[in-house]
Amino acid sequence: MQNKFFIFSFIFLLSFIQFSCAPKNNSKRIIVASSGKVESLDPARVTTLKSFQLLASLGDTLYELNSNGELVPKLASGMPIVSDDKLRITINLKQNIYFHDGTQFDADAMKFSIDRFRRIGINKYILGDKIDFIETPSKFKLVLNLNEPSSSINALLTSINLTPISPTFYKDYSDKFLNDNFIGTGKYFLSNFSNEKQLIEPNPRYWGVKPKNYGINFIGYENSSSLYGALKSKQIDVLLSNSIEDIQRNELNLSSKENKIKEGVAPETQITFISLRTNIYPFDSLNIRLALSKSINRKLISEKVSYNLRKPLRNIVPPIFKESNQNLWPEYNPKEARILLEKEGFCNGKKLNFPLTYRSNVPSDKLISLIIKEDIKNYLSDCISIDINGVESTTMYKNLSKGAYPAAIYDWTGLYSDPEAYLKPLLSCSEIVENTCKDGESVLSGSFWGSKQIENLFRESDSMLGNNRLNNLLKIEKIASESIPYIPIWISSQRAWSQKKISEPIFNGAGIISLSDLEFLNE
Amino acid sequence: MSRNLNKLLNYSLLKVSLIPLMLWIISSLVFILLRVAPGDPVDAILGSGANEVSREILRNKLGLNESLINQYFSYINDILHLNFGQSLSTEEPVLNIILKSLPASLELGFFSILSAMLIGFPLGFLGLVNRGKKTDYLVRIFGIATYAIPPFWGAMLAQLLLSVYLNIFPIGGRFPIFQQQPQITGFLVLDSILSNNIIYLKSCLYHLALPSIMLGLLLSGIFSRSLRVNLDKTLRSDYVNAAICRGISRKKIFLNHALPNALLPIFTISGLTIASLAGGALLFEVTFSWPGIALRLHEAISQRDYTLVQGIVIFTSMIVVSLNLFVDILVAFLDPRIEY
Numbered sequence: 001m002q003n004k005f006f007i008f009s010f011i012f013l014l015s016f017i018q019f020s021c022a023p024k025n026n027s028k029r030i031i032v033a034s035s036g037k038v039e040s041l042d043p044a045r046v047t048t049l050k051s052f053q054l055l056a057s058l059g060d061t062l063y064e065l066n067s068n069g070e071l072v073p074k075l076a077s078g079m080p081i082v083s084d085d086k087l088r089i090t091i092n093l094k095q096n097i098y099f100h101d102g103t104q105f106d107a108d109a110m111k112f113s114i115d116r117f118r119r120i121g122i123n124k125y126i127l128g129d130k131i132d133f134i135e136t137p138s139k140f141k142l143v144l145n146l147n148e149p150s151s152s153i154n155a156l157l158t159s160i161n162l163t164p165i166s167p168t169f170y171k172d173y174s175d176k177f178l179n180d181n182f183i184g185t186g187k188y189f190l191s192n193f194s195n196e197k198q199l200i201e202p203n204p205r206y207w208g209v210k211p212k213n214y215g216i217n218f219i220g221y222e223n224s225s226s227l228y229g230a231l232k233s234k235q236i237d238v239l240l241s242n243s244i245e246d247i248q249r250n251e252l253n254l255s256s257k258e259n260k261i262k263e264g265v266a267p268e269t270q271i272t273f274i275s276l277r278t279n280i281y282p283f284d285s286l287n288i289r290l291a292l293s294k295s296i297n298r299k300l301i302s303e304k305v306s307y308n309l310r311k312p313l314r315n316i317v318p319p320i321f322k323e324s325n326q327n328l329w330p331e332y333n334p335k336e337a338r339i340l341l342e343k344e345g346f347c348n349g350k351k352l353n354f355p356l357t358y359r360s361n362v363p364s365d366k367l368i369s370l371i372i373k374e375d376i377k378n379y380l381s382d383c384i385s386i387d388i389n390g391v392e393s394t395t396m397y398k399n400l401s402k403g404a405y406p407a408a409i410y411d412w413t414g415l416y417s418d419p420e421a422y423l424k425p426l427l428s429c430s431e432i433v434e435n436t437c438k439d440g441e442s443v444l445s446g447s448f449w450g451s452k453q454i455e456n457l458f459r460e461s462d463s464m465l466g467n468n469r470l471n472n473l474l475k476i477e478k479i480a481s482e483s484i485p486y487i488p489i490w491i492s493s494q495r496a497w498s499q500k501k502i503s504e505p506i507f508n509g510a511g512i513i514s515l516s517d518l519e520f521l522n523e
Numbered sequence: 524m525s526r527n528l529n530k531l532l533n534y535s536l537l538k539v540s541l542i543p544l545m546l547w548i549i550s551s552l553v554f555i556l557l558r559v560a561p562g563d564p565v566d567a568i569l570g571s572g573a574n575e576v577s578r579e580i581l582r583n584k585l586g587l588n589e590s591l592i593n594q595y596f597s598y599i600n601d602i603l604h605l606n607f608g609q610s611l612s613t614e615e616p617v618l619n620i621i622l623k624s625l626p627a628s629l630e631l632g633f634f635s636i637l638s639a640m641l642i643g644f645p646l647g648f649l650g651l652v653n654r655g656k657k658t659d660y661l662v663r664i665f666g667i668a669t670y671a672i673p674p675f676w677g678a679m680l681a682q683l684l685l686s687v688y689l690n691i692f693p694i695g696g697r698f699p700i701f702q703q704q705p706q707i708t709g710f711l712v713l714d715s716i717l718s719n720n721i722i723y724l725k726s727c728l729y730h731l732a733l734p735s736i737m738l739g740l741l742l743s744g745i746f747s748r749s750l751r752v753n754l755d756k757t758l759r760s761d762y763v764n765a766a767i768c769r770g771i772s773r774k775k776i777f778l779n780h781a782l783p784n785a786l787l788p789i790f791t792i793s794g795l796t797i798a799s800l801a802g803g804a805l806l807f808e809v810t811f812s813w814p815g816i817a818l819r820l821h822e823a824i825s826q827r828d829y830t831l832v833q834g835i836v837i838f839t840s841m842i843v844v845s846l847n848l849f850v851d852i853l854v855a856f857l858d859p860r861i862e863y
Contacts, residue, residue: 031701037822040613176614177614179614179615192703196812196814197700199703220812221694221696225810229694230694233686233687233688235686236700394825394827398565
């Protein structure tokens with residue numbers, strides 16, 4: 001009797017806490033959660049997905065990629081005009097656009113923002129020395145003078161890092177970062193900022209289509225379980241995270257199929273692959289690289305690790321940038337892998353030692369390694385001995401260029417929406433000696449593989465446009481697929497989930513959600 | 524009496540004089556361990572895609588290309604001037620970051636210790652009163668079990684059960700997402716009282732409840748066990764028996780003779796427990812997205828933000844060392860058996 005009383009009292013107390021203490025959210029604002037903190041809202045400093053997402057709502061870029069991946073003018077009034085020598089790009093700007101501080105957006109403001117990014121931007125390497133100088137011949141005309149023809153410059157103009165900011169407001173911050181405030185031209189303005197929580201309100205003077213909601217509250221949770229739990233228990237309206245674990249991603253995907261929540265999927269842009277160090281034994285042998293490529297059962301990995309939510313990949317350029325979806329890397333075929341390994345003197349008593357390093361702080365990487373190991377045990381146990389090893393991602397990135405890992409799993413997402421943003425960081429090389437890269441991006445990516453033919457094709461593509469350029473870039477991918485410095489595993493996309501009462505999250509071509517389109521459906 | 528006070532003063536001065544040495548050892552260890560640890564702040568900031576030129580520029584800007592010995596001397600010199608430097612990743616002064624995050628941790632720590640005492644002491648007393656009975660065994664098992672549960676596991680379990688499944692408590696954070704928090708001292712409970720806003724007070728207590736009660740619950744085992752053991756020992760001592768023989772009432776014996784003596788070792792344990800909170804709260808803050816100093820440390824480590832890690836560790840060490848010093852002096856002052 002006494003025990004029952006205690007249990008009853010305990011339940012009563014918990015219910016009391018819930019109903020009396022829980023603050024009621026009566027506002028019509030939408031709560032969006034994602035992982036981690038926002039350290040900065042300075043376009044020159046932002047590097048995280050969450051910050052990009054916020055900036056995309058607070059500011060506008062010159063151009064935007066729509067969901068079909070096409071370039072659409074935003075602050076620009078038309079498409080960029082390229083001179084005959086391809087060294088001058090003229091951009092006409094829209095008029096009557098104002099920053100949140102009331103000052104007018106014009107070519108000088110755009111020049112100020114680009115120059116500032118070139119000076120202090122953390123990611124300024126994406127522009128490199130492509131731009132020589134910028135001119136503003138009239139109030140609403142911007143001219144970019146390039147050092148050499150660059151076909152990727154158009155895609156770079158969609159970069160959120162180049163979001164224009166008010167020169168008046170940022171006068172004292174032209175050479176340093178302003179982390180906790182942002183004055184741009186976007187649909188929303190920032191009303192409250194802390195590293196954990198950001199509040200944005202609709203901009204009443206916005207020049208374009210007004211937001212469909214009354215404002216957004218952003219919150220950051222530190223781990224995947226908290227994010228998942230917050231959506232499940234309806235404490236948040238929208239969950240946007242790339243770092244949510246695969247098992248929870250699958251649960252949410254299933255819930256969306258049962259119509260309990262809504263799911264939005266971004267274009268697939270993140271590739272996961274194995275980088276092989278091609279300048280040392282055993283991966284200096286093409287046959288061995290080919291054999292390993294044929295030993296990777298991508299379908300099994302996708303099924304067991306990602307519950308088929310990440311697609312097996314046999315290319316390094318995401319399919320959204322191509323017209324045909326032809327797979328270039330060899331498909332899974334352990335029999336052929338065995339023949340190739342036998343040719344190199346392995347199998348029948350002699351095993352190839354395959355040391356595979358993964359990022360220990362990325363759960364899916366470890367699972368990929370384990371699946372590869374078990375699958376190889378099943379079919380090629382007498383040919384390959386796989387030794388898996390975890391290191392923290394920061395450590396891996398530092399040591400890749402030092403050649404510390406004969407084979408390493410990691411991922412890459414292009415910093416701008418263009419095939420070049422995948423090919424150059426993985427394949428370009430500034431100093432090549434007999435197919436070995438001594439200096440360049442390929443060293444940083446850990447493959448140390450270089451090809452003079454590829455460098456020539458990169459140079460050619462800089463002075464090409466449209467389909468010619470695309471075909472040229474795809475030739476580069478084809479050459480890489482024949483030499484296999486990397487083994488692609490899968491391609492994944494960002495996902496976002498919303499409660500049933502909220503509209504479905506829609507991504508644009510750059511993987512950014514249009515927050516202004518989120519709305520309560522029962523209004 | 525004055526001779527005793529002089530002795531105590533000498534004892535305190537001796538203890539205080541050891542603080543700089545301890546802090547120097549700690550700060551040097553932190554410096555060496557961070558440099559020995561693999562990883563580079565430049566990679567953490569730029570990611571894997573940046574080219575070598577950009578890396579080199581940033582490395583120079585952050586002063587990471589200086590020789591280690593130069594870095595060490597400039598680091599020690601800065602600490603001597605109480606300058607913890609700037610965060611490598613945000614360029615914000617480290618002291619600002621610490622002062623912004625500290626109130627959240629202190630608030631959580633205070634309420635956790637309070638919960639631990641409120642849960643632990645009555646249970647310890649209950650066990651003692653029912654010595655050798657079922658209740659005593661249950662309290663002992665509870666004490667050992669709470670002490671043995673890893674804090675991160677307890678936190679995750681509580682979050683899953685009470686926040687996700689039962690939806691009684693919030694998942695994390697210090698304040699409701701849809702309200703603007705008061706900003707006076709950084710201690711939200713205090714700020715809500717100062718701003719005379721009962722809704723704010725209710726909101727922040729509601730967010731504080733789960734992490735602090737859960738952390739308190741996990742720490743309560745130490746308090747219940749130590750009270751049970753020390754009180755038992757004191758109640759069996761000769762001077763308590765003598766007091767009983769003199770006919771002093773049991774209540775007076777308990778309150779005036781037994782309890783003060785039993786509480787002395789608990790002072791020391793409390794000091795150590797508060798010190799252990801600095802480490803134990805880390806995973807709690809991560810699980811509950813509690814924006815305290817431990818969470819900042821966790822992020823700084825993953826970003827290889829050397830200056831921030833060094834700053835937080837030294838600052839926390841200062842607090843722990845000062846607290847232990849205070850407890851040592853207090854116990855020495857209260858307990859005449861201690862010689863110094």
